[in-house]
Amino acid sequence: MAPSFDQLREADLDDDEFNEDEIDISDLREKFEVQLELGYDTFVVIDGLPEVTEDQKPKLVKFLLKKLNTVGKTKEELIHMPIGDDGKSMRFAFVEYSSAAEAAAATRQLDGVPLDKKHTLRVNKITDIERYGREGRVDEKYVPPVIEDFAEKEHLRWWLKDPSGRGRDQFVMYRGESVGVFWNNEKDQPENIVDRQHWTEAFLQWSPLGTYLTSVHQQGVQLWAGASWSRAARFAHPFVNLVAFSPTEKYIVTWSNRPISIPETGHPALSADDEGKNYVIWDIETAAPLRSFANLDAPKGEEGKPPPKMQWPAFKWSADDKYVARLTPGASISVYELPRMNLLDKTSIKIEGVVDFDWAPATPQREGVKTYEQLFTFWQPGTGSNPARVGMMSIPSKEVVRSLNLFNVSDAKLHWQSDAAYLCVKVDRHSKSKKSQATTLEIFRVKEKGIPVEVVDTIKDTVINFAWEPKGDRFALITTTEPVGPTAVPPKTSVSFFCPEKSKGPYAGNFKLLRTLDKKNSNAIYWSPKGRFVVIATIANQQSSDLDFYDVDFEGEKPESAKDLTANLQLMNTADHYGVTDVEWDPSGRFVATWASAWKHAMENGYHIYDFKGEALREEPVEKFKQFAWRPRPPTLLSKDEQKQIRKNLREYSRVFEQEDADRGASADLAVVEARRRVLDEWHAWRAEVEAEVVEEREVLGLPLDPHAALLEAKTKEMEGTEGGSIESDRVIEEIVEDVLEESEEVIG
Secondary structure, rough: OOOOOOOOOOOHHOOOOOOOOOOOHHHHHHOOOOOOOOOOOOOOEEEOOOOOEOOOOHHHHHHHHHHHHOOHHHHOEEEEOOOOOOOOOOOOOEEEEEHHHHHHHHHHHHHEEEEEOEOOOEEHHHHHHHHHHHHOOOOOOOOOOOOOOOOOOOOOHHHOOOOOOOOEEEEEEEEOOOEEEEOOOOOOOOEEEEEEEEEOOOOOOEEEOOOOOEEEEOOOOOEEEOOOOOOEEEEOOOOEEEEHHHHHEEEEEEEOOOOOOOOOOOOOOOOOOHOOOOEEEEEEOOOOOOOOOOOOOOOOOOOOOOOOOOOOOOOEOOOOEEEEEEEEEOOOEEEEEOOOOHHHHHHHOOOOOOOOOEEOOOOOOOOOOOOOEEEEEEOOOOEEEEEEEEEEEEEEEOEEEEEEEOOEEEEEEEEOOOOOEEEEEEEEEEEEOOOOOOEEEEEEEOOOOOOOOEEEEEOEEEEEEEEEOOOOOOOEEEOOOOOOOOOOOOOOOOEEEEEEEEOOOOOOOOOOEEEEEEEEEEOEEOOOOOEEEEEEEEEOOOOOOOEEEEOOOOOOOOOOHHHOOOOOOOOOOOEEEEOOOOOEEEOOEEEEEEEEEOOOOOOOOOOEEEEEEEEOOEEEEEEOOEEEOOOOOOOOOOOOOHHHHHOOHHHHHHHHHHHHHHHHHHHHHHHHHHHHHHHHHHHHHHHHHHHHHHHHHHHHOOOOOOOOOOHHHHHHHHOOOOOOOOOOHOOOOOOOOOOOOOOOOOOOO
């Protein structure tokens, strides 16, 4: 037993018997030694401060400290503000933060922030000043900058004014190593605008409003715009894999599965603070990085199930581009303010077990709410005796404006309507024994007072696809009774259409089933961006490739069952595109493109174009066809009254358009006839020229002009002949005459 302190002898404390240096504790020192921050990485220099006296200095330091502590931790004694010989401050200060990361955050978030109406902060790392401002880097002699002459830039939305005056849409095609942008000419050959080899190394992507075409390369991402298709911006994110835009095209997110590595020579856009990160959020106008993030640890999947897939986009944007949010599965949602990219209220929103969230795609005008904030919805599963929960939160106030408890939930999916008028939560429920499942739809009526929730519980089978009508209040869904997942034979499915009942009030009535179509193979729903028309498709299926074109506002007679409903369903046409992998409507809602991509299979690659009724306009097989994408259009600049006036006079406009189409068709036919006549005339001219040359050659050689004349004459004499008699004597003429010999008539009673 070890002795106590009181029981220790002198010998126990004798230095001669115990030598501390003889004990090797290097392994413990290496493991537990605290590494202090070395160098100047924790220091920043703040410029642009007001000029103050020694007496005014403490007041300014306290005022400045409030700004500085929004991004990190510092104290008054860590702020050094030099005073000049005249007793006044020199309008800058040195500030020490507790870590290099906080100093980096200060340079990123406080630079350019106004201190008051007259002063704006400029924040730099002290190491950057040493790097760029040391001797030899700055010329002592001032040289005025060369101001280039003003050069007018191209209009970035030039394509909206179609040179033909027909309001055509553009699309991009990626086939082989060639990328081309074309005008859609319906049945005729597309009109090529630009075609370039090796324009991208991975894929192509339009920005949400169609302003930019994105190409992806090993060195990063490039944006192309204008009528000359010149490079508008470059974002140097090495080995980038995915790209996502904000809704109004102000920002772009790039992601690479490889962490960023900054070379010793530096990087043209990124800094040492971005080392090891995977995501970068950029400002498109300046092409400057705003902030970078590392991948989150992958959430653990349930035992016996595959690990959950990475969510993309990982950063989701509010409708007005003022906020971007990121989910930490099972823990929280982090909301960042743009453009400073600072965390809203300096803290993430803690939501236990949160699985998914999604912003409202528009700013909803809710009844009884004067100030409209951005909304996002989230759902968290039940734990123990606590039920699952769907919540709707207002940002930036972080107020939960509506929540709903759900019981026996296996999974939930969030589906916003395009105008944020409705939110549908597709809830998969299990029985208490967990042996059976059912699906219900919880529909939040966002614009109505109190956000009431309507439940659609008439669905008996598993829902595998759901889609709202854009700018409308109808929806379609696909169900199946068979197991969902990769199978040799795809499951049989049913397609159901729902719409509201007719209502006399300002809001739509309750949602009712319009019709269910059984024994289908369909697995995808594609609504027209203008609503009303929808394509129900079977894609990525070796056995079936049907394309069903429906009209939900058919103007014919309504069946009795739909008299009180706000829809009338009619199948307009059925098409087939073997091997189809993708379907996309053009932004006008007039045309549908389908294609079979070589990225998914190598059978009959190419594309088809249909009109909204399902009539095939063009079919073109293309070897190594990879990608097709319609160019989006920005929202119309016309007011609602102007749009209403256009709809009112649509018949008059239609006559003009139809006449233009007829004239164009007639001119096209006339052009074909004229082209053929021109070719025929050219052939006749060529033949006459050759015949003249032959005659001239025969005259020179002394040959008869007609080499066949002598032969014909000799043959004629032979046939008239001296031996065989006349031709008339050898001619036999047969004549067949029909005559009626007997005729009888019989009447059967």
